[in-house]
Amino acid sequence: MAASSEEFGAAWKIIETSFSSSKKLDPAPPVISPLGLQSAVELLINHGIGHIIEEWFLEVMNADLQQRIAPNFLAYFSSSVPEDEIGNFMSKVIAELYDNLSAYIPKLGQLDEISMCISLPTPSSMDGLNTVLYNEKKSRQPAMERAQSIFKAMLLPQYQIPESLYANVQKFYSLTMRVHHTTDEADIKANNEDRDDECIRCTGCCCDTDNCQCQTLLHIFHQVNQQLYELGLLERFAGEAVTSVIHEKIQDYVQHTCKGNFESSYLSCLETWLETKVVGWLSEVYRGSEGCERYNDPNTATSVEAYKSRLYYLLYETYTVVRIDQLFNIIIEYPESEPAIVDLRCCLEKTNLRSQLVTSLKTALETRLLHPGVNTADILTAYISGIRALRVLDPTGVILELVCEPVRKYLRTRDDTVRCIVSSLTDDSSSDLADELVRGEPLLLDDSCQGEEDMANWETWYPDPVDADPTKTSKSRRSSDIISMLVNIYGSKELFVNEYRTLLADRILSQFNYDTEKEIRYLELLKLRFGEAQLHYCEVMLKDVADSKRINSLIHNGELQGHQSMDIPVNAMILSAQFWPTFREDKLELPAGIKSSLDAYTKNFETLKGNRTLCWKPHLGLVSLEIELKDRKVHISCSPVHATIIMHFQEKSKWTVDELSVIMHVPVSVLRHKMAFWQSQGLLKEESADTFILIEEGKGGRHDIHMIDIEEETESAMASSHDQREEELQVFWSYIVGMLTNLETLPLEKIHTMLKVFAMQGPSTGECSIQELKHFLDRKVKEQHLIYAGGVYRLPKPGS
Structure with a gap:
């Protein structure tokens, strides 16, 4: 039955009066009969226009929000509020907002009841239009949800929240988090004990302990969260601030707890702290305290769990960033810092900071390690x-x-x-590489790792990370042998074997004794690494030492037939020239007495060995002297050069540097440097420029006996690496001359190939890269010993 316009007007008047009875709009709303409201609503529903009630009400509420509630609410946040007032401020502002909006909440429930009536099945007599309306209303959004969307849009417009609002909200939640942790940890009680005579401030609210506001702030905290939750504004109002506060708290806690300490594992402690302190506080923000109505809300619990997973990621990320910044120091302090390394490994598996770690550590190495101010030994220590x-x-x-x-x-x-590297391998005081050498594993060079992977352990195999170099096998990367990695810096065992030969020769000739037990031990360990063939020359060197000991014993026993007596006792280190590295060549003319003793020793050796003789290196060795002066005796061990200098002062007490240089065949500059030692010992004095006299008596007239060892003589007995390489290249030159004499012209590649076959054999020559060979040949061209034309080399014709 159709209703008249008067009936529609009366019904709408009843609805408008009833739903406009907000105490904010009408402090004394008229009493409306429920029966009258129900009849009015049924009238509109029966005529298919019941849905306009909700639309009208939400429009009215939206206008009230826009014109009155939102401006008043945002006006409170026009400036920053001090921390000691932020609790009361938030309590007042949110309570007023809740009071304004809560007046609409009962009406929203009534609207949902009306919507349920609209959604009931229509009688069969209704036309098709009403059936379509019914199907559309089935999926309608509840009025409360629509209202909450309006609250968010009007009060907290997305991307337009005032900066001061965000700052004050963050200040409030930062304070309440601190208070929450303080009350949990019972810091207030601990601070109050036995300190009644002092003015103590609470670590939570920062007030005097006699006027602690922590419990009040916690009450405000729960009240504000509950009111915002009921209005549907909690996430929009507090979400960003809560996230920021938690981020800041995690970063501060990780920095304060872990920075600078690498010897303990902190990850499990941090996870426990996050679960009990941070997640506990977060749960109180979104779920309230236990017993609260929303505490068991499954939707809220799900949100907290999802948020918790992000917090754990943030914790791992923060810890990883802190450790990445400290990684250079962590590496230097390894193995004491292994707990920090293990924690970092766990975090890297859960974060995406691998590339940042690589970039940061490479930068740290380049800026702090790879520059001329750092010794090579320190770089190697850090590298290991x-x-x-x-x-x-x-x-x-x-x-x-x-x-x-x-x-x-x-x-x-x-x-x-x-x-x-070689010195560290054979140095007792360097435990890192010495321990690696004792392990006795064979070398694993890069070119030996390119074969097929060992699939014996295929069940435990896992692929390399995506940032791995595809040209290298995982087997070569996972090799833990440090010595192999050091050798692979150059990729050549010969280089290290040659260096060891030089080092071994230096040690033998600087110690001047026949005890080679330690050197034999190192040699046997090196054989396991480099192979016996590579170290054959070193074996001969140590055998020479043992033979020298035996020959010296035979000569000094005087049992040889035709034994030549020596005025000065001589002990020689007899070396096989072709097996030892090149010696440093310095000229030195020894005194006649010493030369006669060396000649006698040579005669005795020839008697013992038949067809062999000795070629002396007079500048090498150690001389034991006893110097008798007027008031004292001095016992000293020194080099042959030093001994020769002081022995010449037996002949006369005054010498010029030029005179000694002529008679000793030593350059003036070298001689002047050597004589400085005797000056420092008080035996010589520079009377005038380059003129020295012997001092027979000391200033105190004492009759002391001094035992002096020269420690300044650290110069190697071997030729420099540059000089040795030049000698090796001269060996190659003799082969090259022979090739070009027979074949007339050859390109660079052919010369290099033939040298590899005929000349690059054994430690005496080593290898020569094609670039080094080209540089050497180009130098010979500049010296006019070769001609280069048309891409080939040839010898110049005689007379050209």
Whole structure:
């Protein structure tokens, strides 16, 4: 039955009066009969226009929000509020907002009841239009949800929240988090004990302990969260601030707890702290305290759990960033810092900071390690620590490969790298490489690792990370042998064997004794690494030492037939020239008495060995002297040069440097430097420029006996590496001359190939790269010993 316009007007008047009865709009709303409201609503529903009630009400509420509630609410946040007032401020503002909006909440429930009536099945007599309306209303959004969307849009417009509002909200939640942690940890009680005579401030609210506001702030905290939750504004109002506060808290806590300490594992402690303190506070923000109505809300619990997973990621990320900044120091302190490495490895598996770690560590190495101010030995020590630490951090070896490649390239540019490595291998005080040598594993060179992977352990195999170099096999990366990695810096065993020969020769000739037990032990360990063939020359060198001991014993026993007596006792180190490295060649003319004793020793040796003789190196060795002066005796061990200088002062007490230089065949500059030692010992005095006299009596007239050992003589007995290489290249030159004499012209590649077959055999020559050979041949062209034309080399014709 159709209703008249008067009936529609009366019904709408009843609805409008009832739903406009907000106490904010009408402090004394008229009493409306429920029966009248129900009849009015049924009238509109029966005529298919019941849905306009909700639309009208939400429009009215929206206008009230826009004109009155939102401006008043945002006006409170026009400026920053001090921290000691923020609790009361937030309590007042949110309570007023809740009071304004809560008046609409009962009406929204009534609207949902009306919507339920609209959604009931229509009688069969209704036309098709009403059926379509019914199907559309089935999926309508509840009025409360629509209202909450309006609250958010009007009060907290997205991307337009005032900066001061965000700052005050963050200040409030930062304060309540601190208070929450303080009350949990019972810091207030601890601070109050036995300190009644002092003014103590609470660590939570920062007030005097007699006027602590922590419990009040916690009450305000729960009240504000509950009111915002009921209005549907909690996430929009507090979400960003809560996230920021938690981020800041995690970063501060991780920095304060872990920075600078690498010897303890902190990850499990941090996870416990996050679960009990941070997640506990977060749960109180979104779920309220236990017993609260929303505490068991499954939707809220799900949101907290999802948020918790992000917090754990943030914790791992923060810890990883802190450790990445400290990684250089962590590596230097390895193995004491292994707990920090293990924690970092766990975090890297859960974060996406691998590339940041690689970039940061490479930068740290280049700025703090790879520059001329750092000794090669220190670079090698750091490199070895890096190998060990990064093997723990990344067992695949990919991070080590990426990070340490600049270190390897830099070490190749240093002339003393090989010597430092070999010295460390055979130095008792250097435990890192000495321990590796004792392990006795064979060398694993890069070119030996390119074969097929060992699939015996295929069940435990896992692929390399995506940042791995595809040209290298995982087997070569995962090799934990440090010595192999050091040798692979150059990729040549011969280089290290030759350096060891030089080092061994230096040690034998500087110690001047026949005890080679330790050297034999090192040699046997090196054989396991480099092979016996490579170290055959070193075996001969040690055998020469043993033979020298035996020959000296036979000569000094005087049992040889035709034994030649020696005025000065001589003990010789008899060396097989072709097996020893090149010696440093210095000229020195020895005094006649010493020369006669050396000649007698040579005669005795020839008697013992038949067809062999000796070629003396007079500048090498050690001389034991007893110097008798008027008031004292001095016992001293010194070099032949020093001994020759002081022995000449037996002939006369005054010499010029030029006179000694002529008679000793030693350059003036070298001689002046050597004489400075005797000056420092008070035996010589420079009377005038380059003129020295012997001092027979000391100033105190004492009759002391001094035992002096010269420690300044650290110069190697071997030729420099440059001089040795030049000698090796001269050996190649003799082969090259022979080739070009027979074949007339040859290109560079052919010369290099033929040298590899005929000349590059054994430690006496070593290898020569094609670039080094080209440089050598170009130098010969400049010296006019070769002619280069048309891409081939030839010898110049005689007389040209």
